[in-house]
Amino acid sequence: MKIALIQTNPIIGAFERNLRQVLHWIGKARQARCDLVVFPELTLCGYPPQDLLERPAFLDGHDRALVDLVKQLAGISCIVGVPERRQGPGKPLYNSAYVLERDKIAVRARKQLLPTYDVFDETRYFEPGTTSTVFPCKGVHCGLTICEDIWWNSEIYPTDPLKDLVIGPIVPDCLINISASPYHYGKLEERQQVFTRLCRDNNLPLLYVNQVGGQDGLIFDGHSMVMTPRGTLRAVAAGFGEDMLVVDSEDWDRDGGQLPADSVADVEQALVLGVRDYLHKTGFRRAVLGLSGGIDSAVTAVIACRALGPENVLCVAMPSPYTSQASIDDARQLAANLGCDFEIIAISALMETYRASLAPLFTGLAEDATEQNIQARIRGNLLMALSNKFKRLLLTTGNKSEMAVGYCTLYGDMSGGLAVIADVPKIMVYELAHLLNRERELIPERIITRPPTAELKPDQCDQDDLPPYEVLDGVLKAYLEEHKSIEAIVANGYDAQMVRDIVRRIKLNEYKRKQAPLGIKVTTKAFGPGRRYPLVQGFVE
Template sequence: MKLALAQLNPTVGDLAGNSQQILKAANTAASQGARLLLTPELSLCGYPPRDLLLNPSFVESMATTLGKLAEDLPPSLAVLVGTVEKNPKAQMSGGKHLFNSIALLERGKVQQIFHKRLLPTYDVFDEKRYFEPGLESNSLTLDGVRVGVTICEDLWNDEEFWGKRNYQVNPIADLVQQGVDLLVNLSASPYSAGKQQIRESMLRHSARRYQQPILYVNQVGGNDDLIFDGSSIAFNRAGEKVCLLPAFETNLAIVEFDEAVPDLLPAKVAAMPTSLDEEIWSALVLGVRDYTHKCGFQKVVIGLSGGIDSSLVAAIATAALGAENVLGVLMPSPYSSEHSIIDAQALVDNLGIISHTLSIKELMQGYDQTLAPLFTNTEPGIAEENIQSRIRGNLLMAISNKFGYLLLSTGNKSEMAVGYCTLYGDMNGGLAVIADVPKTRVYSLCKWLNSRTDKKVKNVQDSTQQEIIPANILSKPPSAELKPGQVDQDSLPSYDILDDILQRLIHDHQGAAQIIAAGHEPEVVKKVLKMVARAEFKRRQAPPGLKITDRAFGTGWRMPIASKW
């Protein structure tokens, strides 16, 4: 029996468009002789639908669309589609009104419905807000083959692999006890750097432990701050990888199950990114492309300072959208160094993007004159410095409003963590592209980008040029250039020290004592922790940022603003 894995890129709420994606995949799968097609979790509505699920008309439209899709599918094919199902016992039991479900569509009808048993409520997940957990094991029989059906988190509770159980039940173990022939898992598993290695290890362990072939299909694409990498995969009962779909792109693959063995036969195994930098780059490019297009934009605008952050964002946007759809705006002040202007222009030339220069000197003078009566007898300081950033932010927003371009903000995670950014200035924007990328990783990505010469990876105009990010941008000390001679390290520890402290605090959940014990200066640690806490009000007002780590300043970050801790 041939099974097809459809790695789809749904848009949240686009029931008609998502249904057409499934139908197209079904027609392709049927033409290749597939008997069963697997699509991702909630493939009909896209993941995560969030509070759209609280709208009864949305839920009813989903049921109508599902029924129409069943009628349109090829008659030779059975299809597993991610959807939601009403809970008929909700009123009586006090439970949630919906299940996170999989529908088996065959012969023009919905033949069976399966409910997700394990509902995650950590990090970006809040499924218990919407769903009731399923209580029964899920399986179907197709042409004599018994298929165990699981949904995303159902696969993530193997106590042998994790060393503990996060939930009382293990849906995989239950299905194996019932004697299924193979296991399928339909997922919408968000990307974070290095996560695929964990997935593969977990799937391999389960396949070997239970002597069961496993097929795992994952959503791909960007939805708001979340990026989904796809990387759908299949393991035979010995835990050998027999199929892998490419990361960060839609795809479809056929895997054959030989009933006589019974096991999965080898199929196509795609090449994976060869480094973490390439993986993160691909994720960010996909995230920018999908956020821009799914929000209805075609072009973006970026403020170019001649610094490394805006250079990386411009390179990502160029790869995502094409040079003709990226506008870089240079906004020099009297404090901008000549090399910064030269570096920004060199970047524009390397990428082939459109650019425009707007001097802010006269605008700064206008602010000084207007504020002079109030600011008299005070020393120039942070307020005057921030005015420069806010002038630039206003100009960029004016361009965005005038021409309908999406403004991309350029602040990195290190800056966002400690508040080294200006509200209503450089924080302006519709998407914070590298808000989950630490400064040290920004440098690493730029160096990786310059080391690549193949056009497919960089997607820039000249595939033969060696340098994308000008060398001087990589070598000069980072600076906001808001006053003469200013560098970031006037206010911050060196970025290698800062990023290690932030890694321990944010990702490893270490306290001050542990971070100091790791070798950091006590005063530096105390200063950084205080800056992180004080900057919470800024982060709450920041644009959504693409998530590429296991803990980002976004959906999964829920810190109080008014706090004494």
């Protein structure tokens, strides 16, 4: 039996468009003489549809698309993920996989493990399935599962769907898993470890199909694959793009290579895909961003140009009296290297206007962060004006390290529609910069080598207010991603007073992050829907 594993890039709720996409790939599978074609989780509606699942019209639109699909499947079997309606007590839907054969729904498999951690909230909408499903196709018995069902963890879930599957009355010849598994740095290795153990423990091959594309702040990386019963890789589809992987049941136990290792290059691809899909799926084609001459805006500019084309990116330098000539020169050179539009709007006169307006109220008071924030907010207003006037989405340029400790200005440099590197730690920003320069120098070397500075006051340097980024990122990873206590972090060799101050800043600046633009998730724990903390709290750690 020849099977096509097809990773699609849906737009949530665009049923006609998603159906055309599915039919296009089915046509390619027919040309390849496949008997079965397998699509990702919630194929026609896209994942995650969130509260759209509560709209009857949304479910009606999905079901109409499903009926149209069933009518056009002559000569080939198909597996699609669907929200299946149910009656009775409990949630109104199952997260299901349908096997479509000969103009009908032949088999229904229901997702049993419904994740509620990090960005997932599936028990809000779905009732868990209670039985495992094996179905025959061309003489091959296939065990059908959905995403989390093969990620069983005894600390989270009481029952293992695979255990029931492999000891049932019909033992499967292979496992099929349809997924919408979000990407983060390290996910490729994590998947390979889980899948290798799964295949070896059950002595079965795994056919894994994953959604691809950007959806709000989530990135789905594809990398659909076939694993042998020994837990080795048979074949893998492309990462971060639509693809079709064809495998024959007669040779799915033959080794075929190695899965690509996790690398910063994957983060680059994830960010490019996230920017492109967010803009294009929301109707934007062009972007604008502030180009300071620093490394964060430089990396953001390169990502934007790769995602949208340099002809669709406008970079704007907004020098103040504290901006060095080197910053202006480097920003101009970067834009020239990229081939994108570049403008300079000086803000000195606007700063003087603010000073004059506020002077009667500020008399006798020393300058502090207030005046620095005014500069950032002037720039934010100018960029938003360009965004409004020219229908360009404003991209913000702050990194995760700064967002964590509040080294950013609300309604200033945080203004915008998409925070491109908001989940990228500062040290990884530097790694990305070196990677982006691997073929030729796009980012001027001085941007990478000079000490980072916001240039909001004379001789300012980030390390005047923050620990070295190598240290800061280590503490942030331990606290935010690994959930370690202050005591455990200090035990790893960090200064106790410094750790307490970093944690204090994280808590103090939660209000800023609640008002921040959407960020693209590339680490295991991003700010946003996957990290839910109250603004008002009295907990002291």
